[in-house]
Amino acid sequence: MPVITPIRDEDLEFDHGTFDSAAFSKQALASWQSLAQVIDHTILKPDATRDQIESLCDEAIRYRFACAMVNPVWVPTAVEILSGTSIPVGVVIGFPFGASLTSTLRQEAAALARLGAKELDMVIPIGQLKSGNHHAVHHTIHAAATVAHHNGAILKVILETALLTVEEKLRGAELAIQAGADFIKTSTGFAGGGATAADVALMRGVAGGRCGVKASGGIRTLADVKTMLEAGANRIGASASVTIVRELGAE
Numbered sequence: 001m002p003v004i005t006p007i008r009d010e011d012l013e014f015d016h017g018t019f020d021s022a023a024f025s026k027q028a029l030a031s032w033q034s035l036a037q038v039i040d041h042t043i044l045k046p047d048a049t050r051d052q053i054e055s056l057c058d059e060a061i062r063y064r065f066a067c068a069m070v071n072p073v074w075v076p077t078a079v080e081i082l083s084g085t086s087i088p089v090g091v092v093i094g095f096p097f098g099a100s101l102t103s104t105l106r107q108e109a110a111a112l113a114r115l116g117a118k119e120l121d122m123v124i125p126i127g128q129l130k131s132g133n134h135h136a137v138h139h140t141i142h143a144a145a146t147v148a149h150h151n152g153a154i155l156k157v158i159l160e161t162a163l164l165t166v167e168e169k170l171r172g173a174e175l176a177i178q179a180g181a182d183f184i185k186t187s188t189g190f191a192g193g194g195a196t197a198a199d200v201a202l203m204r205g206v207a208g209g210r211c212g213v214k215a216s217g218g219i220r221t222l223a224d225v226k227t228m229l230e231a232g233a234n235r236i237g238a239s240a241s242v243t244i245v246r247e248l249g250a251e
């Protein structure tokens with residue numbers, strides 16, 4: 001069992017290094033090609049069809065998005081289509097409720113990594129976080145992070161900010177980072193709320209330069225993306241990715 005350093009209030013306010021949001025935003029928005037490289041092209045609808053997955057992957061190749069993000073059942077299809085393109089396959093685990101057993105989450109992460117997924121987006125154990133069971137939260141994330149990193153994948157931890165108080169957002173972000181998250185992420189898009197600039201800024205304030213921040217949920221326009229990048233995000237999750245890069249000149 002990993003040792004957890006107790007999180008004090010002053011830890012949440014400590015300067016954890018810097019991330020230059022203005023510079024990153026300027027660079028990402030310099031062209032549609034550079035913007036595409038920070039967008040996870042996503043389809044997570046439960047009724048998504050094979051044809052839609054194939055279209056998603058074709059678009060990921062055409063526009064060179066950061067990854068193609070799909071549900072677990074579609075990972076083999078996406079891996080096959082994207083083979084040799086250098087576009088990674090992303091997948092959600094413990095989704096969308098964050099209520100899986102740690103053992104189940106570990107097995108899911110391992111199975112999907114073996115199938116070729118390179119980016120794993122897991123939902124934080126929301127109920128455990130809200131119950132104040134920080135040890136369980138850390139243990140679950142650490143288990144998934146260990147499996148991901150062992151298999152050459154990265155782990156993004158979804159806080160589901162719409163369901164959390166400010167204190168829970170701060171605690172959840174710090175726990176996720178301590179447990180090995182490569183990114184902390186705002187939302188699943190399934191909990192009645194999405195990314196906000198205030199939440200992204202809060203999360204970047206906790207993360208500093210220690211890990212990435214992904215804004216996801218309700219991001220549909222170039223203006224939305226600009227707002228999130230300027231607030232501190234360095235990865236965007238969106239299903240409207242093609243529309244967004246076309247606003248910046250893509251064809």
